[in-house]
Amino acid sequence: MIYGKILQIKEKKTIFEVSIEVHFNPLPGQYVSLVFPSENEIPLGIGDYYDGVLSLFIESEKIVNKIRNKKFVILKGPLGKRIDLGRRILGIAEGNLYYDLLFPLRQAKRQGKEVKVLCKDCESEFEEPSRDEDFDTILASVNYNEIKYLPPEAYVYVRWVKMNCNMGVCGICNINGHLPCIEGPFMKVKDLVD
Structure with missing residues (x-):
């Protein structure tokens, strides 16, 4: 598990974009899990990862509210299998x-x-x-x-x-x-x- 620093939470039309500074090496097709210790963990697709910034797109306002006032989150990952992309x-x-x-x-x-x-x-x-x-x-x-x-x-x-x-x-x-x-x-x- 790794800690990520929340940089911003931006509300788009029907989804939230959460930007997290974290240093790891996800590959296309993998995902992460957002960990809430002693509570649960939520698997989330990786929206983007570039220059040490992970973007998560979250539809659930309930999940976003759980992290809104935090400076850091705990992530598990990258998880899953990468996909081989053709040309x-x-x-x-x-x-x-x-x-x-x-x-x-x-x-x-x-x-x-x-x-x-x-x-x-x-x-x-x-x-x-x-x-x-x-x-x-x-x-x-x-x-x-x-x-x-x-x-x-x-x-x-x-x-x-x-x-x-x-x-x-x-x-x-x-x-x-x-x-x-x-x-x-x-x-x-x-x-x-x-």
């Missing part, structure tokens, strides 16, 4: 689910890779793809009932899965024999859908 990446998201994809997409862009995003009911900093483009990596954060429309090799952020221990011990997050807390939070569609 041409397509992101697919809806609403605030877009923030689940932001760190891998920004990292890819920083590495000079081509990034396009299909964003329904959200604003994206990336270009939209044309209909005839091919991509070697597809990242998605969509509602559970829309997973079946994604290609089998696409990575989907498994936001709907409860992750309890974040270490694979408890098995609560088990989906078809896969543990998103270790293998995710981005999982291939073919591993999630029968």
